[in-house]
Amino acid sequence: MKRAAWILLLAIPAAAWCSPAPSLASACTGCHGPEGAGSGIFPRIAGQPEVYLQKELEFFRSGARPSPMMQRVTKALNDADIAALAAYFSKLHPPYTSAAGALSAAQKIRGQQLATVGDWQHGVPGCVRCHGPGLNGVAPQIPALAGQSPQYVVSTLRLFQSMNMHAPHYFPVTIMGRVARGLSDADVQAVTGYIAQLKPGEIPQTSRPPHDAAYKFIAQSPDEFKPPPETAIPGGLDGEEIWRGRLIFEDTQRYARQYTGNTLNCSSCHLDRGRRANSAPMWAAYIAYPEYRSKNHKVNTLEERIQGCFRFSMNGTPPAADSPTMVALVSYFHWLATGLPVGITPKGAGYPKLPSPHTSPSIERGTAVYAANCAMCHGANGEGREARGTQIFPPLWGPHSFNWGAGMEQTSTAAAFIKANMPYGAGETLSDQQAWDVAAFVVSHPRPQDPRFTGSVATTRAKYHRTDSYYGRVVNGKLLGAPANSGE
Numbered sequence: 001m002k003r004a005a006w007i008l009l010l011a012i013p014a015a016a017w018c019s020p021a022p023s024l025a026s027a028c029t030g031c032h033g034p035e036g037a038g039s040g041i042f043p044r045i046a047g048q049p050e051v052y053l054q055k056e057l058e059f060f061r062s063g064a065r066p067s068p069m070m071q072r073v074t075k076a077l078n079d080a081d082i083a084a085l086a087a088y089f090s091k092l093h094p095p096y097t098s099a100a101g102a103l104s105a106a107q108k109i110r111g112q113q114l115a116t117v118g119d120w121q122h123g124v125p126g127c128v129r130c131h132g133p134g135l136n137g138v139a140p141q142i143p144a145l146a147g148q149s150p151q152y153v154v155s156t157l158r159l160f161q162s163m164n165m166h167a168p169h170y171f172p173v174t175i176m177g178r179v180a181r182g183l184s185d186a187d188v189q190a191v192t193g194y195i196a197q198l199k200p201g202e203i204p205q206t207s208r209p210p211h212d213a214a215y216k217f218i219a220q221s222p223d224e225f226k227p228p229p230e231t232a233i234p235g236g237l238d239g240e241e242i243w244r245g246r247l248i249f250e251d252t253q254r255y256a257r258q259y260t261g262n263t264l265n266c267s268s269c270h271l272d273r274g275r276r277a278n279s280a281p282m283w284a285a286y287i288a289y290p291e292y293r294s295k296n297h298k299v300n301t302l303e304e305r306i307q308g309c310f311r312f313s314m315n316g317t318p319p320a321a322d323s324p325t326m327v328a329l330v331s332y333f334h335w336l337a338t339g340l341p342v343g344i345t346p347k348g349a350g351y352p353k354l355p356s357p358h359t360s361p362s363i364e365r366g367t368a369v370y371a372a373n374c375a376m377c378h379g380a381n382g383e384g385r386e387a388r389g390t391q392i393f394p395p396l397w398g399p400h401s402f403n404w405g406a407g408m409e410q411t412s413t414a415a416a417f418i419k420a421n422m423p424y425g426a427g428e429t430l431s432d433q434q435a436w437d438v439a440a441f442v443v444s445h446p447r448p449q450d451p452r453f454t455g456s457v458a459t460t461r462a463k464y465h466r467t468d469s470y471y472g473r474v475v476n477g478k479l480l481g482a483p484a485n486s487g488e
């Protein structure tokens with residue numbers, strides 16, 4: 001081939017190589033815009049995860065997702081056409097087309113808050129938690145919101161809100177349906193406006209909210225306790241330390257990575273920045289220590305308890321009790337507990353224990369529960385999901401998960417956590433039996449060695465795992481906890 005021809009070939013964008021028959025894609029661009037950039041009522045379809053596009057096209061064709069326009073378009077498409085179109089549009093990245101409308105300062109603050117931390121009192125986790133840090137979607141099934149037409153976002157959120165939650169739905173729709181119901185009309189406008197003004201590649205940031213000097217701490221019943229809003233964080237050095245602890249807790253991988261040995265954050269298991277009742281909240285932890293623990297047969301300070309989670313849950317090397325990281329975390333927990341009496345156990349403390357299951361937990365039944373309710377986010381092999389180098393959904397087993405010394409490896413603890421908090425955004429929707437079964441499935445997989453390993457699986461089991469643990473048991477022909485089966 002002549003040199004000029006080579007250069008010409010190289011200059012053709014990669015997407016063109018795998019484009020479907022042009023006549024197919026040109027049937028779409030009339031409405032969705034050149035390269036699928038979208039505008040107005042026509043959604044941006046460019047750059048969406050391939051599997052997501054494929055499923056939506058199938059749903060339009062079968063009528064499962066009602067849309068007169070799209071039903072007409074998809075009627076004539078066969079499976080191969082749909083696959084080719086999904087592959088084609090998922091690889092395109094045309095510029096954003098929608099200009100953002102005017103957004104008031106208050107709307108901007110509220111929109112940013114919903115996008116980053118959400119509003120858990122109304123059941124809304126931050127949009128970034130599921131749609132990815134830059135809201136660019138998480139393959140295979142969660143669509144991008146960045147660059148999406150605001151008109152389409154508003155109308156789609158309204159559709160989710162009006163869904164009949166008692167009717168059977170495709171699982172991802174149920175999840176988003178629950179989230180959308182927690183949004184008020186004003187929230188829908190604010191978050192849509194906020195998303196619309198994001199620039200390509202921009203990542204919504206969690207910023208310290210402006211201080212509200214008028215906030216008054218009020219006495220609350222410990223059983224209904226709600227930690228103070230972040231606008232009540234005081235000024236001065238105290239406030240700085242509290243805010244630092246808050247950042248470390250939510251994004252441990254960014255702010256205290258040197259103490260971690262896996263890809264989790266403290267907030268992976270203590271949801272909503274350690275604020276959420278029934279998710280072992282940190283305000284309840286703060287007033288519980290010092291306390292005797294049978295795990296190490298001594299009275300533990302709060303710092304020692306935190307070190308335990310670094311060593312086992314984070315599979316890491318804990319920071320010293322007087323280290324800046326520890327001081328920041330304890331300052332944050334102390335502030336969260338403002339107004340709580342010491343020495344009591346509020347109702348929301350820990351993970352609420354589940355009654356014993358009717359039939360003993362079954363790994364086999366748990367496999368099916370997992371496939372239907374968990375794999376979308378945590379992956380078919382429990383590996384979690386990454387997007388652009390960031391862990392979005394944490395791993396549940398394998399080399400990057402919590403180790404065999406962690407509390408979560410006990411079936412009863414995992415079942416209690418899962419029942420109250422998973423599927424994410426839809427806690428309390430599994431039956432008790434389903435929670436027990438899926439917990440058994442999750443904790444009966446290989447994971448990193450117990451740091452207290454004595455050199456013998458049998459002795460380590462006898463010393464530390466006489467609970468409902470799978471450590472030292474044989475599952476699928478593998479001795480769990482054996483050095484060869486530590487998930488590496």
Ligand code: HEC
Nearest residue numbers: 027028031041042043045053056057066067069070073085
């Ligand atoms: C006549 C206009 C029109 C044509 C032509 C059209 N679409 Fe659509 N499409 C729409 C509208 C409107 C929606 C929004 C659906 C709704 O809200 O019910 C949509 C939605 C979609 C969605 C869902 C997007 C999401 O984020 O969930 C996909 C995928 C899609 N179209 C792909 C295509 C493909 C591929 C083609 C070409 C084969 C095509 N469309 C042709 C109007 C059109």
Ligand code: HEC
Nearest residue numbers: 114125126127130143153156172173175176179191424425
């Ligand atoms: C618990 C996880 C989760 C959270 C949190 C979440 N979403 Fe979603 N969202 C989903 C899933 C899953 C889908 C795909 C639903 C489907 O397949 O139709 C989705 C779909 C959407 C869609 C439809 C997009 C399209 O192209 O059709 C919009 C709009 C949306 N989400 C907005 C938001 C906003 C705004 C927030 C934050 C306030 C948010 N989501 C928070 C899981 C989540």
Ligand code: HEC
Nearest residue numbers: 264265266269280284285305306309313350351402407408
């Ligand atoms: C893999 C999940 C997981 C991760 C990650 C995790 N923890 Fe924990 N944490 C637990 C479990 C399980 C418990 C025990 C809760 C129970 O049984 O009630 C716990 C308990 C605690 C407690 C005591 C709570 C109480 O009420 O007594 C503190 C304090 C704590 N964790 C802090 C942290 C900190 C700080 C981090 C991050 C460095 C962290 N945890 C990361 C799972 C985790």
Ligand code: HEC
Nearest residue numbers: 267268269271373374377393394395396418422423424438
């Ligand atoms: C919509 C996505 C989604 C679904 C579905 C989902 N999870 Fe999660 N899960 C998450 C996220 C996100 C976190 C971390 C929480 C955070 O960072 O706020 C998490 C955390 C966890 C954790 C603690 C952290 C860890 O890595 O061990 C466990 C255990 C867990 N999920 C189990 C399950 C089980 C079991 C199911 C199914 C019943 C399930 N999840 C369904 C998104 C999901």
